[in-house]
Amino acid sequence: MSTVKLDHSLMQELDLLKQEGRAKPPERIIDHYIPPKEEYGPRYTLVGNDHEFIRLNSNSYLSLSHHPELMAAADKATHEFGVGPGAVRFIDGTFTYHAGLERRVAAFVGKPSAKIFNSAYTANCGLALSLSHKKTHWIGDQLNHNSIIRAMRISNIPRANKGIFKHNDMTDLKRCLEEVRPDMERVIVIFDGIFSMRGDYAPIDKINALCQDYDSKFKDGVITVVDDSHGIGAYGDTGRGTSDFCGASPDIIIGTFGKAFGVNGGFIAGSPTLIESVRQTADTYIYTNPLSVADCAAAIKAIDICDSDTGLSLLKNLKERTLQFRQGLERLGKESIPGPHPVVPVLVRDTQKTHELVAYLFDQGILVVGLTFPVVPRGDETIRCQINACHTAADIAYVIDCLNNFE
Numbered sequence: 001m002s003t004v005k006l007d008h009s010l011m012q013e014l015d016l017l018k019q020e021g022r023a024k025p026p027e028r029i030i031d032h033y034i035p036p037k038e039e040y041g042p043r044y045t046l047v048g049n050d051h052e053f054i055r056l057n058s059n060s061y062l063s064l065s066h067h068p069e070l071m072a073a074a075d076k077a078t079h080e081f082g083v084g085p086g087a088v089r090f091i092d093g094t095f096t097y098h099a100g101l102e103r104r105v106a107a108f109v110g111k112p113s114a115k116i117f118n119s120a121y122t123a124n125c126g127l128a129l130s131l132s133h134k135k136t137h138w139i140g141d142q143l144n145h146n147s148i149i150r151a152m153r154i155s156n157i158p159r160a161n162k163g164i165f166k167h168n169d170m171t172d173l174k175r176c177l178e179e180v181r182p183d184m185e186r187v188i189v190i191f192d193g194i195f196s197m198r199g200d201y202a203p204i205d206k207i208n209a210l211c212q213d214y215d216s217k218f219k220d221g222v223i224t225v226v227d228d229s230h231g232i233g234a235y236g237d238t239g240r241g242t243s244d245f246c247g248a249s250p251d252i253i254i255g256t257f258g259k260a261f262g263v264n265g266g267f268i269a270g271s272p273t274l275i276e277s278v279r280q281t282a283d284t285y286i287y288t289n290p291l292s293v294a295d296c297a298a299a300i301k302a303i304d305i306c307d308s309d310t311g312l313s314l315l316k317n318l319k320e321r322t323l324q325f326r327q328g329l330e331r332l333g334k335e336s337i338p339g340p341h342p343v344v345p346v347l348v349r350d351t352q353k354t355h356e357l358v359a360y361l362f363d364q365g366i367l368v369v370g371l372t373f374p375v376v377p378r379g380d381e382t383i384r385c386q387i388n389a390c391h392t393a394a395d396i397a398y399v400i401d402c403l404n405n406f407e
């Protein structure tokens with residue numbers, strides 16, 4: 001037996017991806033973290049390159065990954081319980097840190113209960129597995145993250161039990177709600193809180209109000225679910241995310257510990273009965289080892305910090321630097337999508353120029369992501385910049401200066 005024939009076919013499939021422009025570039029490898037010095041924030045070096053880079057492509061909005069209290073908490077938990085759980089949750093793989101993180105994150109997002117997952121991706125898939133039966137109808141925003149799209153696919157419901165509404169369009173959401181067959185029992189409306197390629201947000205207050213109008217038509221009602229992976233910790237007056245910003249909470253909140261909180265892992269928060277149902281029926285929770293206690297301890301500490309004066313001052317710096325960057329772009333006449341979120345797209349609207357700009361910024365020591373077709377529609381080619389709390393006024397001024405010098 002050998003994989004020669006299989007490798008041949010796979011090679012052809014990979015070539016096709018390249019031809020279609022869908023292949024990912026080789027992964028760069030970071031080999032050093034250089035702590036902030038003088039008026040500059042942290043820098044990174046890459047294998048095979050002498051430059052020191054600013055990361056303008058990190059989801060670590062509050063820059064907590066290197067926070068000494070998070071690292072000390074992870075160390076302490078590791079020395080108490082070791083580096084791995086040894087089994088899945090229901091076979092004695094549950095430690096005090098898992099239960100503690102569930103209580104902590106539920107309290108932070110204002111829900112009575114939560115379950116933690118290895119990632120927000122597996123949380124979305126788990127929720128779909130738990131909530132779906134023959135009489136479940138799913139409705140989602142057209143720009144939802146891949147994990148939600150995949151979750152809706154693996155829920156095994158027929159095509160007819162799904163609706164997609166135009167991005168943030170309440171009239172189209174109403175159309176989707178109208179189209180739900182009357183024999184359906186449960187309607188789930190699911191959407192990103194912050195849309196990660198654009199930095200704009202779902203109007204949760206409006207979505208809740210519209211869904212409420214249809215709630216009584218279905219046995220289990222119309223349930224609203226936000227995946228606020230890019231919002232929680234980074235958005236709203238107190239960093240509680242898109243709900244905080246909109247002044248309205250959906251029925252179920254999904255989030256990640258791997259972005260603003262700077263760690264790893266995901267969660268679902270909602271009613272105690274929902275969470276017990278997830279525990280009993282979500283395969284992506286049941287049949288896989290949980291996060292390490294180190295991850296859990298670091299995530300608890302990250303939430304504690306986010307919930308403190310230190311967190312508020314990190315959020316303040318994040319907002320100030322985001323504003324500085326957005327105002328800089330405006331001065332240069334660069335097109336963006338307005339809003340206060342630290343995901344700041346720079347619309348280039350040309351594939352070749354997008355690649356050139358990404359390469360130019362790389363040469364200047366700045367890491368950004370270029371988004372071209374088919375990731376974004378033709379004509380919407382963009383570079384996505386992400387501001388983090390560790391960026392300084394000097395860092396942002398440098399990036400704006402570089403953008404100004406690009407021809």
Ligand SMILES: Cc1ncc(COP(=O)(O)O)c(C=O)c1O
Nearest residue numbers: 119120121145147196229256258
């Ligand atoms: C909306 C949304 N959900 C889920 C994820 C995945 O998060 P995680 O890395 O925790 O799986 C992302 C991140 O890319 C995201 O933007």
